[in-house]
Amino acid sequence: MSYKCSRCKRDVELDEYGGVRCPYCGHRVLLKERGGGIKEVDVK
Structure with a gap:
């Protein structure tokens, strides 16, 4: 899954055993x- 560090703004890929920390x-x-898509919801 793709993440972005809030401090250095670099793209980060996390593995399931590495923990949550920017490398x-x-x-x-x-x-x-x-994602770039927009969700549309029908309201009744």
Whole structure:
């Protein structure tokens, strides 16, 4: 899954055993990348 570090803004790929930490700067706050699509919801 693709994440972006909130401090250095680099793309980060996490493996399931590595924990949550940026391998470049060591920061522990990562933001999940969102898809480019827009969801439409029908409201009744």
